[in-house]
Amino acid sequence: MTREQPLALPYYEDPAPGTGALPPRAWYPASDAARLSLNGRWGFRLAPAAQAEDESFARPDFDAAHWETLPVPAHWVLHGHGAPAYTNTLYPFPVEPPYVPTENPTGDHRFTFDLPGDWPGGGDAALRFDGIESAAKIWLNGEELGVFKGSRLPAEYSVGHLLRPEGNVLAVRVHQWSAASYLEDQDQWWLPGIFRDVTLLHRPEEAAGDFFVHADYDHRTGEGTLLVDSNHGSRITVPELGLDIAAGEAASIAVEPWTAETPRLYEAELATAGERVPLRIGFRTIVIEDGVLKVNGRRILFRGVNRHEFHPEHGRAVDLATMRADLLLMKQHNINAVRTSHYPPHPAFLGLCDELGLWVIDECDLETHGFVKLEDWRGNPADDDRWTPALLDRAARMVERDKNHPAIVIWSLGNECGTGRGLTAMAQWIRARDPHRPIHYEGDRTCADTDIYSRMYADHAEVELIGRREETPLEDPALDAKRRAMPFILCEYAHAMGNGPGGLSEYQRLFETHERLQGGFVWEWIDHGIAQRIADGTPYFAYGGDFGEELHDGNFVCDGLLFPDRTPSPGLIEYKKVIEPVRIEGDPGSGTVRITNGHDFADLSHLAFGWAYEAEDGTVAEGALAVPPLAPGESTELKLPSPAHTHGGEAWWTVRAVLAADTAWAAAGHEVAWAQLAAVRPEPPAPQPPAAPRRGEGGVLVLGPGTFDAATGELRHLRGFQVTGPRLDVWRAPTDNDVAALSPAGRQPALLWRKLGLHRMRHRIAGVEMSGDALTVTTRVAPAASDLALRTVYRWTATDDRLRLTVDVTPEGDWKVPLPRLGVRLGLPGSLGDAAWYGGGPGEAYPDTRAASRIGRYTATVDALQTPYVRPQENGARADVRWAHLRGEDGAGIRIDGEPAFWFTARRWTTEQLDAAGHTPGLVPGERIWLNLDHGQQGIGSASCGPGILPRYRLDAAPASFSFTFSVPDNGQ
Template identity: 45%
Template sequence: MDDPSPGSGARTPARAWLPTDAPSSDLSGEWLFRWHPSLSKAPDHEEWPDDEGEWDRLPVPSHWVLAGGGRYGRPIYTTRRFPIPVTGRVPRDDNPTGDHRRFVDLDESWAAHERVLLRFDGVESRYRVWLNGAEIGIGAGSRLVQEFDVTSAVRPGRNVLDVRVHQWSSSTWVEAQDQWWLPGIFREVTLLARPAGALDDVWLDAGFDHQAGAGTITPWLTAPAAAYPVRLRVEALGLDVCWEQPEDVAPIAAGQVKPWTAETPVLYEATVASAGETVRVRLGFRTVRIRGDRFEVNGRPIAFRGVNRHEIHRDRGRVFDVEDARRDLVRMKRHNINAIRTSHYPPHPRLLDLADELGFWVIDECDLESQGFEDVGWADNPSDDPAWSAAYLDRIRRTVERDKNHPSVVMWSLGNESYTGRNLAANAAWVRGRDPGRPVHYEGDLLGEYTDVHSRMYATPDELRRLGEDDAISHDLPPGAQARVRSMPVILCEYAHAMGNGPGALHVYEELFDRYPRLHGGFVWEWRDHALTATADDGTTFLAYGGDFGERVTDGVFVIDGLLGADEVPSPGLAEFARVIQPVRARLGEDGLVVENRQDFADLSAFTLRWRLERDGELWKDGLLEVRAAARSAARVPWPVDPPAADGAEWWLTVTAQLAAPAPWAPAGHEVARSQVPVRPRGPERAPVASAQVTRATPSRDRDVVRVGTAQLDARTGRLLRIGGFEMLDGPALELYRAPTDNDRGSSVVDYLLSGAAEPRQPAPTPSAAQRWRKAGLTRLAPDVLAVDVGADAVEVHTRVGVIGAAHHVDIRFRWWAEGDEVVLRTSVEPSLGWTGTSWPRIGLRLTLPDDVRTAEWFGLGPGETYPDSREAATVGKWRSDVDGLATPYLIPQENGHRSELRWLELARADGRVLRVETRAMADGTLPGFALQRWTPAELEAAAHRHELPPSDRTHLHVDAYHHGLGSRSCIVDVLPEHQLLPRSASWQLRLSIR
């Protein structure tokens, strides 16, 4: 098990994975299975029982830890740490092992074939194969195709296929890929007939001359002489070429073709027929080239607006389902995502078929990551160990050879987070020799010694700006490396960690990508949460993360970091990302609108552009826009309608781009872009009614109650008891805290640097926001009512909110008065000295209402949640939702549901009464925001899973003057300074009434 070799036995050379008319037999289905918790106690193959009654049954493909209902061990999650000791020795005693047996019945026709191959598409981790008692070989590389020649062992009639799979092996050292450890045969097993004269391998390299508009096909065939003549046909191009012998095979001029791009994924069906079989290849004509520091396809620079994608399903793990995969990629396209990094291994081969068909730029990554060695200072890291050179080379070969026919693949990645060393450099050299038409990627090559792009993870916006301006490099590098890195295109292979509520500042990154031509975009980490279905002790089914299965070592919630939930519910971060990267934008120009076409290749003809003019959230006029703009250009458009006269109302123009015709990924009318511009700004704030016609009502005191118009306050505490018969349970109370988000809890190092020698240098982590908030005492606030003063026209409540065990505090004053049927509340907050070294999550009020509040209607930003650094997906308008619809059910309960820039809010109770809350802008022009939730921040923070939230018998209304941003500090990048909320004074006003 310690053997670092790539495998042994009757392994055959890596080759393309292509559809063929040669006979095959899919061995998916129910297999016999026996599980051994210890390799040292597992019987030798000769001792496997023949009696089927001594075996269990297990579906293949599957993971035994998932399919076995807990009988065969449980999943383990780590992001980089190895779940076994880092001693260089794979454990024997603590190494679960699964024995699989499958009976294969073959007719006599199989005996006529020249060869028979047995293909494994994915097995975790190392496995040993026998057929009819004869040992066939050992396979390694969990996410890599391995074929064995079983010609000498296969026979007509019944065949017995045995496979022993070890959970831990030498492969474990290079497969620490930030995912669940899920052993088993999790991809298909197939028996392949290879007739005489079959094709061993086919690669049709389809290039495109963007100046001539012409395509070329460079064929690479591996086949015996008996396979010839070989015939290539591309019916749509009128191509029919016959090669009589191997020496005849040569490049072919394909004539005028439509090029393949992620925006226009044109494919041509080709067949290659030999004497023994016919294979099908889908051609996409495109040429990838790096010119200077530009990454170009078909002569034009491209922008990667992508995501990192793991293969994961809450019930099946990494078992692939093509329809689920199609739904995933369709959802990506509908959210304007154009690129995928296959983190951190080649995906199921059918995934790349879908990427070709639907249109994605793909970075295809080798099945390689050894980050667990970072914890031991990279000692004995395989990347620089000659003993591992054959295994490294085998892994990249099997990646490239399997996937080389896919036009969607525009870069080969050597792997992920395996530091650096001679084996990675050798892999890069092999890739260049085999496929010079695709650049080589590897983020760990920070010196630019053997890769073609400068790839970064989690660069801050300031680092990215400096890379774009080329006035500095974000690492201290030797002069030669500086020059190399400065000459390369830059991508962020990971950025904007999408964990929980977030990520923030996506728009900041996109603005930098747009501004600097050298920056070619990046890939958000990541597409989907990795939660797995589990059952609690009380029978409750829930979505589980690291630690929920009793792992001895785990990285916990770090596996819940996707734009899409494991329950298929998109995070608000996905809507934000879609808006930030949208292909069409409209903005104000000098005399009208400027419409930007942000696509790299296509004009706007695929879209219908519509405009909608609203007055205070109500439709006034709408229509179509006629716009022509080539790729990466802008057009000036006159106002579609004369701007209305100023009338004190808010006038907003919204421009949308919709599909003009159906696409493979969405119907006609699907909205791909939305921009909103102010036609008339918000009018002057409504003057207080009392200033003209109405005198403020005189407050009165009756024992324990103070009346201010229709409002009743507790005479001792100043608490609002009811307003106009609308009962209040508590508040208003000062709220400075929020249930920490995953990013608030993050304690990653913001200033991660590399020294000139490229040795990791990581200082002690700085405290997370949640840690700072706790230290500052925001969870230990104690209010003390100092006075409830009833004046001639107003009531003032003065409360000092202190910190238990500390001297700093906050003074808050509520001033209440009545104007007709409306009650006005002005709140002033003033912090004392001593609030140092921390931000505040929010400055706001919390009102606790009965649980029969049913719906909310508001005028402000919506419809989804918004925060200071995540609000691009929202537009100003009138919105409506039930209470539960206002909450975002993050898998790990945390702050959620805030809506910014509130003008007014109406809350309807079950009995029909409606509480109306109007706001006005504060002195700096900021409008308050609101959130309506079933749980308090403390209740949200206390729950580790959604099902652990307590039953709720009330509704909590938060009206926040200011709110802290989100950031993505769960992986390095904190909330940017411009989105931080530091302790400060604040004053804002609400107008309350009952309808």
């Protein structure tokens, strides 16, 4: 895509890096040098085009009194100036690099500040911008400082000679679109503005310049070696280790190493004649040895997440408290790694990773994904020499800024940029600057420039082949041999969009089985829903298309383990269970438990173990479990104590591992791992005398506590409670993974279901018969325009106070499409708004997302049973339910016992209403509660961007038989 260009492009269309900035250097949060935050309320003016206004606003005497104000950091589109826009891969402007549209929203910013009275004289000063999207020109007191590009990387400008004691005027012109936008197509909202901190830094004479902390660890000797490269003469002191060395001098001493599990940091100081900089040093060594990535001599397993920076009200302007809250949630949910998709985060985030302990893949601010829509990535900047200086500039600014963080174990060149000469140049520069960290990039399947074989969304079967080093070979034997010898990670997998992801357990077993498979990073951490309200004030979260975008990718921006308000989703609860670093297993009924330490470095001395013998009505007995401090990888088998008093019904052992003492990320008692082992299986209830059906007045049939419509055989009343149904139900409101918009048509279950008509099944009554002690209703349930059907027989029997339904389903025809669900649906009075159940909980679960579901007795309101996915969809099912009870405020209600155990869902709207709603305010509670009692559910999978369900979780149409018993307990129990 070459075209004639003018001799001089405007700066915002020039593919070159920014201008005027000082050389990049290491970032540190504090020193004894003076600094002044310039965050606050800035004057703001928005223009529709880059050149709609002249540059006179940068003059100190310019009158901006009529301007509006805007907080900095911020995105102007989140403060009433224009609107956000979301695309996944498509550029929201014509692809004509390096040109951008004339319609280019441009925000002029002005800030006036005085120097503090104690601001030092002498030396210099640096003005630092930590993030501006997407390009900016900067002035101070009317003097142009330069042009900022590289939205999520810092730039510093020398300004000491321009500062005044009072009335300094900082002016910044920010363009939404620039040549840099072609490098920042990163599956997120397009949000222009100065969105990270602006800081004035005093630079004393002989201030600390750039420095590189090398802190290696030898796992064989237990010694750490410290060497600090510095541009200025400096000394480094580590009081706890008794070290006082000059820059460039190496010292070796016994240390405790840094790992994500044991994040040991040593407080240190780098001192020059003009500045003292506090440091936190972690000793660790990274190598790839025998095809395995190792830290401190041991293979590590990433239990990771991809993390965009996002806040539902502030966009990418994320404060330190929110960053810390995110990391605490990660640690509390057993997550040990973060890929900074797809740009370096705010630098303070990396300091928190050092402190709390997470492995980090630091990814460069680079993605050109929109070019994938053009044949052979035509015009891709990653393979265009005009752009290589910008790519190298971004690589250097990332590495130099972040190089002193022990948490960073891998550098990533970027994401979804195809391949090209620019990426090769970046890899060569990074390898020369920091040869001790491996390089990652997923987009080149040959791994020509990388040290790690990385893939996105490979299915379980392919991952297993890769684990065995038996993957499909490359055409080039040398590259194939090189790649086959590399460690492997799934840099993205388990797309956490809506209800899901499914199949996590099976991936984790593969990671634990094959040494080469070193884990993965779930996509992603948080839903990017933007907080909005409808006219009556009801809140909701907006997604693509809600702001009138011409092009958008809908709710694909909501694909995280957290809801936008940072409430954990069921997917995060499931992920915590799947990746727990202690495996607790046992054979049902054996009373023996096997405990395996799955940590990479830590023994089990930091955990306390306990057991509980539990029955339906609560804990029968409990106590501590003496588990030795197993080293990583070690196992032990222990006999569980026999309780003094057992229970006649079903019973379980629950074994838990909790923190034995407070940590930086959770308090003592925080649960890390758990398992349930069956102790006693339930016995069937004793049979009761049957009741016979009879005809009543008004065209009804009476059987035990139930009253039926004589013509249709449908239950109408149950001991005073009005009932609608039950009827066979096979439809669910499609999940995002059912819709699977990015998958081929053959892997889009919802498309197949709708095409067949499963969302509009019709019920034909074939017969209503009373015979002996049973009422039998035969129906044919089928979609229009098809000869496929489900022959369904409802057989009702009863005692005086209990009504039993047995459902037999026989498919007719050649069913090639799986069912969404198989069960019955019935309507109950809306007053029965409190639920109790015995079975899986406390949260939702589906066939391939049920690892975190534990057996117990639970209560919740019907409203609380709902999972508020940003786009409404099937949700809220509880698994393995033995019985469920819907009650009113007076305690009276209807109880359902199932045989076998069933899936239980209750909501105040129908499945059809749930299916039709685009946002949560579209779900309006009705007068009835709709109850689904399911014998089977289709699995969830990850097909919204990844593989579909595993075959074992497919709900094929097949003969089935299941039973429910309905009753109205007198005591409300």
